[in-house]
Amino acid sequence: MLKGGPVWALGAMSGTSLDGVDAAMVLTDGISILEFGPHAYRPYSPGEQQVIRAALGRWPDEAGVAEAAEVVETAHAEVLARFSGAEVVGFHGQTLAHDPRGRGTHQAGSGALLARVLGVPVVWDFRSNDVAMGGQGAPLAPFFHFACARWAGAGLPLAFLNLGGVGNVTWVDPRQPAPEAHGAVMAFDTGPANAPLNDLMLARRGVAQDDGGALSASGTVDEARVESFLRDPYFFKMPPKSLDRNGFPNLSRMVEGLADADAAATLAACCAAAVQRGAEHFPTPVAQVLVCGGGRHNGALMGQLAQRLKAEVRPVEDIGLNGDMLEAQAFAYLAVRVMKGLPTSGPMTTGVATAVGGGQISRP
Numbered sequence: 177m178l179k180g181g182p183v184w185a186l187g188a189m190s191g192t193s194l195d196g197v198d199a200a201m202v203l204t205d206g207i208s209i210l211e212f213g214p215h216a217y218r219p220y221s222p223g224e225q226q227v228i229r230a231a232l233g234r235w236p237d238e239a240g241v242a243e244a245a246e247v248v249e250t251a252h253a254e255v256l257a258r259f260s261g262a263e264v265v266g267f268h269g270q271t272l273a274h275d276p277r278g279r280g281t282h283q284a285g286s287g288a289l290l291a292r293v294l295g296v297p298v299v300w301d302f303r304s305n306d307v308a309m310g311g312q313g314a315p316l317a318p319f320f321h322f323a324c325a326r327w328a329g330a331g332l333p334l335a336f337l338n339l340g341g342v343g344n345v346t347w348v349d350p351r352q353p354a355p356e357a358h359g360a361v362m363a364f365d366t367g368p369a370n371a372p373l374n375d376l377m378l379a380r381r382g383v384a385q386d387d388g389g390a391l392s393a394s395g396t397v398d399e400a401r402v403e404s405f406l407r408d409p410y411f412f413k414m415p416p417k418s419l420d421r422n423g424f425p426n427l428s429r430m431v432e433g434l435a436d437a438d439a440a441a442t443l444a445a446c447c448a449a450a451v452q453r454g455a456e457h458f459p460t461p462v463a464q465v466l467v468c469g470g471g472r473h474n475g476a477l478m479g480q481l482a483q484r485l486k487a488e489v490r491p492v493e494d495i496g497l498n499g500d501m502l503e504a505q506a507f508a509y510l511a512v513r514v515m516k517g518l519p520t521s522g523p524m525t526t527g528v529a530t531a532v533g534g535g536q537i538s539r540p
Contacts, residue, residue, distance in 0.1 A: 190252070269285035
């Protein structure tokens, strides 16, 4: 177990956008954020991305999974070894498959291996315990978002919107005593975010992403296709709810026949429309939506959000946070909570029956 006071924790995140590994340090006691520390990024090479992409949707022992895990472990070991002074590491791994009501959830990469390599305790496999107890296993950043709202001095409900491969949102009321308290947080996956647009850019232009949203901004949204997208049964489910990266397999086919720019603009609009639909579930309206993740760099997507939401849409940098590192910081924070026996998810974040802690602890 960790000592009673604050500790420096190091967290790492490799998201569904498959761009690379974010790593960041946080000084925390598992309740409050005292200080944000150094951070780093290690991109995946095109070859590494190809290996991981080939294993998406697969489960342990299936073809390609061991190769993907080796890529994930190597990349994490490289970037995490750049840091010093961490007393614990939070390792999320790379989600390959997520089916909480079926086969469970699968994140590639061994925290036990990293603990031996780094010589520091590693907390990992954050999602399985939640799923085993009936939860969705995602999203897991909401308790950290609550701490961020407190750190920023927020006094009224607000929302954190993460736009990675999949979009997820956390409604936070910072006036509540703790994130596991009734009415403190509500969270769920909103729908697809960057993943379909990234896949489109790779397939049609041979590039990883729509830099700055330039292509999306030059196109015209096909609103009829957006409305068709919103008829998907997912949008009629009550939260908490979660998605796999490939939860909307028909979305790519839906924009077939559109010019590249119009297809990109329509996919950006689908992401924003999904967030708009999700905001209808908030317990109370919010005055501001703080955006993190790669999607905040897409000007067309941010413009779509501003048009569709009845709130001010701002990047999290506006309140002093780092939108590229928020999820890595979240797993640093959650690692400390796991080490101290504190819950990491609850009924209004993952749908688990009661507040529960997750994560295996591997020591060197």
